Amino acid sequence: MDEREWLAERFEEHRPRLRAVAYRMLGSLSEAEDAVQDAWLRASRADTDEVENLAGWLTTVVARVCLNMLRSRQSRREDPLEPTHEPGADGGREEGVDPEREALLADSVGVALLVVLDTLSPAERLAFVLHDMFAVPFDEIGPMLERSPAAARQLASRARRRVKGAAPAPDADLTLRRRVVDAFLAATRGGDFEALVSLLHPDVVLRADPSVVPTPEPLVILGAHTVAKGAMAATGRARFTGLALLDGAVGLAMAPRGRLALVLGFTITDGQITQIDVIADRERLREIEIAVLDG
Missing domain, CATH: 1.20.140.160 (PhyR, sigma-like (SL) domain)
Structure with a gap:
């Protein structure tokens, strides 16, 4: 040799x-x-x-x-x-x-x-x-x-x-919030429509800034079934999405090829998601402190 x-x-x-x-x-x-x-x-x-x-x-x-x-x-x-x-x-x-x-x-x-x-x-x-x-x-x-x-x-x-990053925001129910967001991601990745609907409040509101979709104004989607249908269309993208701390709160970050594309912030009340904020605007993303969620 x-x-x-x-x-x-x-x-x-x-x-x-x-x-x-x-x-x-x-x-x-x-x-x-x-x-x-x-x-x-x-x-x-x-x-x-x-x-x-x-x-x-x-x-x-x-x-x-x-x-x-x-x-x-x-x-x-x-x-x-x-x-x-x-x-x-x-x-x-x-x-x-x-x-x-x-x-x-x-x-x-x-x-x-x-x-x-x-x-x-x-x-x-x-x-x-x-x-x-x-x-x-x-x-x-x-x-x-x-x-x-x-x-x-x-x-x-x-x-x-x-x-x-910064310590998570004080919240007696942080574990529950993490479980809900994790379940949302799992259901989206798995294409489980019924599981998604069960996690969403019937009157849930999703807001997406104009950088997420090519619209002149922020996109607003209302209702559990409509929001769940939108999530089903993002099943492929969910493979490059993971749990993260967003300004100390549990959320999701999507990073195809390791580059931050957007984040999802969640408002959770009584174990159900009542609001989702989807942010892709570069200036807004730079203002968010993103950190790894331990455990």
């Missing part, structure tokens, strides 16, 4: 971890695959004879590729995809990407976490992902960012505070 074949075998052994690092850095399965492939091309051209810790070295290569991609994304001021364009929303497939696989991956990582990570600077995201998720020491993270280990630690700490 020559050196290139040996390296190729070792790279394939480490590919799952490298893909996991890239996905958490980028929030997109297709971009993560591109980053891992780029890392292989770089590794195949490098002299690895003196590399003692190949796994750590490859992680560094992938992290730097992802950092460059994040910085390029930021310099282009790239906006998240519109909610009607996420993979699989209409039964179609993004070229080279399996929507089901991406949805499962997003669900396993946590849609809310991907959303919060998307609000971090590239340096904060790298420091937090590598240290908190993959136990990479700050002595190794610092050089990737051209900063000291202490500075890298501060970046991760700042990111950690953003991920945790």
Whole structure:
């Protein structure tokens, strides 16, 4: 076996971890695959004879590729995809990407976490992902960012505070509210119309801003059956939606390919949903503090 074949075998052994690092850095399965492939091309051209810790070295290569991609994304001021364009929303497939696989991956990582990570600077995201998720020491993270280990630690700490967010709003029935919102998401994903109707107050009101649908004025939908029918049309999108804290209250965030598209806020009275606010306007979304819901 020559050196290139040996390296190729070792790279394939480490590919799952490298893909996991890239996905958490980028929030997109297709971009993560591109980053891992780029890392292989770089590794195949490098002299690895003196590399003692190949796994750590490859992680560094992938992290730097992802950092460059994040910085390029930021310099282009790239906006998240519109909610009607996420993979699989209409039964179609993004070229080279399996929507089901991406949805499962997003669900396993946590849609809310991907959303919060998307609000971090590239340096904060790298420091937090590598240290908190993959136990990479700050002595190794610092050089990737051209900063000291202490500075890298501060970046991760700042990111950690953003991920945790503000404490949930005081509510004696917070557990019930979470259960209701979780049931709403499960029923939407499963296309269970009757379950949705049972969660909605008969006079429920859904309000969606003009960025959600192409209308000059906010859309208002009244009644449990009408709102439930609308939710049924969003079953594909619900695969990229997860529970999150929105300004300390339990809600939902939708993030196709790891980019925040919209959020749903809920008003719940006596165990039933009485109002749903769907927000996709970029300025309004920036004003909402989104955090990961523990547990």
